[in-house]
Amino acid sequence: MHKMTGILLMVGGGLLFVAGIFTYKKSKGEVLPIPQENTVRKKEQSDYEKNKKKGDDFEAFIVSKFNKEKFVFKNWAGDKISNGQYAESTTQPDLLYEWKGSAKNFPLWVECKWRSKAENGKLKFAYPKQLERYKNYEKEEGIPIFIALGVGGKPNKPEQLFLIPLRFIHSHELELSKLEGYRKSVEDEFIYNAKDKFINSKNFVKS
Secondary structure (H helix, E strand, O other): OOHHHHHHHHHHHHHHHHHHHHHHHHHHHOOOOOOOOOHHHHHHHHHHHHHHHHHHHHHHHHHHHOOOOOOOEEEEEEEHHHHHHHEEOOOOOOOEEEOOOOOOOOEEEEEEEEEOOOOOOOEOOOOHHHHHHHHHHHHHOOOOOEEEEEEOOOOOOOOOEEEEEEOOOOOOEEEEHHOOHEEEOOOOEEEOOOOOOOOEEEOOOOO
């Protein structure tokens, strides 16, 4: 009995000693070390939130370019993932619109990508598998997909803006010098040429 009591006293003393060190360090204003795993997770979460905000801001910018009287806003896909699970809409392009034609409406998808700059004149707007998925989706749905590419500036006001039909894209990496034909005004609203399946900027004349 005395032996068991002695062991309990030793354990209790040890716990009090550790608690005393913690209280002392806290009172001295010292920051206790955070486990390495938690630090990595917090950084990954922070990076994800920052990148998601940039993506959301650019998507909102693109949405603002579609005139409500000319386009019907049908869908805004979300990128919500939990434990590797995501809704089917997550694999869709970002925005679904319908252009109001005189006789009928014409649907079109827009995938939004913003990049701060071009590296050596090139931009990776997607992974190879993503590009393949976009191509398959366009083929299966029969609805044209456009890549809205913002470069430089800020996501909510890029320096350069391009709207490229997916059918003209053959690589996940694009050369900026070859995109001039798809340049759009950062200020003007969009109009749609349903016959040629091409999005233009209203009142915008390329220099």
